[in-house]
Amino acid sequence: MDYFDRFAVPHPSPAIYASMIAIGLTMIAVVAGITYFKKWGYLWREWLTTVDHKRIGIMYILSALLMLFRGGADALMMRAQTAVPDNGLLDGQHYNEIFTTHGVVMILFMAMPFIIGLMNIVTPLQVGARDVAFPRLNAVSFWLFFMGAMLFNISFVVGGSPDAGWTSYFPLAGNEFAESVGSNYYAIAIQIAGIGTLLTGINFIVTILKMRAPGMSLMKMPMFTWSILITNFIIVFAFPVLTVALALMTMDRLFGTQFFAMANGGSDMLWANLFWVWGHPEVYIVILPAFGIYSEIISTFARRNLYGYNSMVISMVAISTLSFVVWAHHFYTMGHGAMVNGIFSITTMAIAVPTGVKIFNWLFTLWKGKIVFTVPMLYSLAFIPIFTLGGVTGVMLAMASADYQYHNTMFLVAHFHYVLIPGTVFAVLAGFTYWWPKMFGFMLSEKIGKWSFWFITISFNVTFFPMFITGLDGQARRMYTYSESTGYGPLNMLSFVGAIGLAIGFALILYNIYWSTRYASRNISNDPWDARSLEWATHTPIPEYNFAVVPTVDSTEAFWDSKKKGFKLFSGKIEKIHMPNNSGVPFILSCIFFVWGFAMVFSMWIIAIIATIGIFACMTLRSFEKDHGRYISVEEIEETENKLRGAK
Amino acid sequence: MKELFPRGQVMGFAFSLVLTLVALSVIVFDLSLKMGVIVLLVTAFMQAALQLVMFMHAGESEDKASIYTNVYYGLFVALVTIFGTMLTMIWGYQ
Secondary structure, three states: OHHHHOOOOOOOOHHHHHHHHHHHHHHHHHHHHHHHOOOHHHHHHHHHOOOOHHHHHHHHHHHHHHHHHHHHHHHHHHHHHHOOOOOOOOOHHHHHHHHHHHHHHHHHHHHHHHHHHHHHHHHHHHOOOOOOOOHHHHHHHHHHHHHHHHHHHHHHOOOOOOOOOOOOOOOOOOOOOOOOOHHHHHHHHHHHHHHHHHHHHHHHHHHHHHOOOOOOOHHHOOHHHHHHHHHHHHHHHHHHHHHHHHHHHHHHHHHOOOOOOOOOOOOHHHHHHHHHHHHHHHHHHHHHHHHHHHHHHHHHHOOOOOOOHHHHHHHHHHHHHHOOOOHHHHHHHHOEOHHHHHHHHHHHHHHHHHHHHHHHHHHHHHOOOOOOOOHHHHHHHHHHHHHHHHHHHHHHHHOHHHHHHHOOEHHHHHHHHHHHHHHHHHHHHHHHHHHHHHHHOOOOOHHHHHHHHHHHHHHHHHHHHHHHHHHHOOOEOOOOOOOHHHOOHHHHHHHHHHHHHHHHHHHHHHHHHHHHHHHOOOOOOOOOOOOOOHHHHOOOOOOOOOOOOOOOOOOOOHHHHHHHOOOOOOOOOOOOEEEOOOOOHHHHHHHHHHHHHHHHHOOOHHHHHHHHHHHHHHHHHHHHOOOOOEEEOHHHHHHHHHHHHHOO | OOOOOOHHHHHHHHHHHHHHHHHHHHHHOOOOHHHHHHHHHHHHHHHHHHHHHHHOOOOOOOOHHHHHHHHHHHHHHHHHHHHHHHHHHHHOEO
């Protein structure tokens, strides 16, 4: 049995054993349910092998929601543990594991896939394309992300979770101080998901540059598409650094190299440096699409065209460039001199300028607009002041000398939650509500949506505002407990109350999905929000080929023009459409990647070698496969079009 | 005859051979580490640019603008990453 000892959790607790049983039972229930309802064939044909960007997007969003609740459970446990002084709910080791997985799950397996999901569904529609440039590669992206996320998630029941923080600094994450396989999971799971993200980056750059509808020049693209283009540039240029850093980390941990060691010419700080060379652009990877989503929503519900289109584009390009020259502000206190800190202080503060331009553009869009207070609009309106608060505290942190006081305190934690939650989380919730009718053919309940909005917004401030104060009072982040004499107790309790409110808000979103699926009216138009961009010009539900006739565009809001100014959007006639075939290879390839990752985590070399051969076999198969896609005939398109038109 | 002879390509090929010879001089003349690295870096970048433009036809398609934008942006990020890392980890470190 010695062989199997490695799979044991090093710091077990009743909660972890309960989770093991719960996971086991859920998996049995899912398999039994699919078998009972005879859905295996459906699942395989319609979802596991699909290359349709809309379905891949939906799968991304479902996985992201799942991960939101996983990361949220971690957050609740953290807040519960620190709610009262000297709490014994969790021990130090469990607390370390929980804040580590909370960070990784929320950034890499919640925020990123949620955004990539929306980008998958919306971008091809907004540019008037039939799919992304490389549909099968898109399926590979999704399944690699999914398998990476699953590999990371099983860590807490098989072998132990990583416990060195989401930044995984060395030497703490080295073999000497992180003895369990937890940090192996970190290195390998993120590597697998990261490859998927990199492929997405390439895919969407090509899609946007090469597949736009006739007439849509770069400066006539909708703002969301612009933000996605820039985001994907950042992905392509930032992720390779993470790939290299994680590969070096894997070699350090598994093969005894000394890249990040303290001795033999290694440098532990090199990890921090490389991590943030990727990590800071990553912040903009999750925030720029959010800016794009807000631009769409604000202009739709203010009933005005977006103010300052050119300055919006220029400021996003400026942000993307600046995002690569600020990373050292994450470790001002690590010992470099005044010159380095000075340089990075200035570049960091410079980012506030283009961001400020965007904030003012949104305000000017709202100015004299006929504002409609729908749920997506409420999130967008709440975003502006709350995000500004996060931005202002960011400028405080950007001042290197002042950062010596703030760094590693709850003030920092409050700051990045004040930018990430109204920035990214509000945006994906707003985008999710906004594009929901396009995805599923009915609207989410506005009433329940407003309840969850208010719960989330108020509770968010109740949770995170006290952290500014306790941080300034000196409460360090990642501290699993504190004594009563510190006086942090009452504000931390308030934070915990807010966290419960947030949990209720997110539960209400789930209830909203359930309620609307059962009771919402299916009788909605193709354009229920009276919106402006091309994704609303096609039918709901969207036919697999998106547009029967490729639209022609001559402004940033061609669809609006077609509604209000009689612009003719579809002028061609229906021709047969070339579509890609489904393929099971991406799914199988990613399953093999999962096995490979698992074997690497536990140093099971023979299985790892076999899996590596399997991965290359899949790629070789693809190289020699002849797949020219298929054509949808004109009759079939006309039949579909008539059916979709008739239902209205 | 003039149209048939791939003059640019032959010149490019000759030039890339010259660059290889210059790089070889680091070993042949036993240059100092600093000098050697400088020679290698300069010849490597020229070689890469030559290959990209001359033999991978970067400037000959309608996507010329996006290809060059990508290359310049990638170059910018790579240089910033390398020199920024040198700055934070070595030159500016106390």
